[in-house]
Amino acid sequence: TDGRTATQRVASGTPADLVLFDLALDYGSARRIAVAKADQAGDTALAAAAGLFQALGKAVSAVDDVPGLVVLRTLAMLANEAAEAALMGVASPADIDRAMTFGVNYPRGPLTWADQVGPACILAALDALQAAYGDDRYRASQFL
Incomplete structure (x- = not known):
């Protein structure tokens, strides 16, 4: 997903x-993949997608068609909060990533992971969430 719904x-x-x-x-190592179908899509499209991932040995969770789905939405929010903390001088980006990696046992720091996914994708997800829910918590940090 790029942040928009299907x-x-x-x-x-x-x-x-x-x-x-x-x-x-x-x-490759993910054990579960979340999928969401467009409102216009039939159940056969969802079943075909789920079948593909199941054939690859993945468990599948069908979720509602919401902006960012599950992982991108979570990453966008974490990266946004981390960016805001860096902008406010709470800690450096490297220190924030280190704290989240070693202190919370995240596989990557939120800013490093956001850089790997691409800042444009993170911003698009936040923009889609802001547009869908109108909540200021989805407003992108200037640091991003």
Whole structure:
């Protein structure tokens, strides 16, 4: 996903049977993949996508078609909070990543992971969340 819902992507010209799959740290070692179908997509499209991931040995969770799905949404929020902390001088970006890696046992620091996913993708997810919910907590940090 790029932050938009499957239904939003269909509205912008993507085929109606679209099923999105969520971000993963490493798709090869991921044991579970979340998928969401566009409102216009039928259950057969969802079943086909789930079957593909199951054939690859992955468990599948069908989730609601929401901006950012599960992992990208979570990463965008973590990266946004980390960016805001860095902007406020709470700690350096490197120290924030180190604290989250060693203190909370995250596989990567939120800022490093956001850089790897791409800042444009993180911003797009935050923008989609802000547009969908109108909540200021989704407003992107200037640091991003």
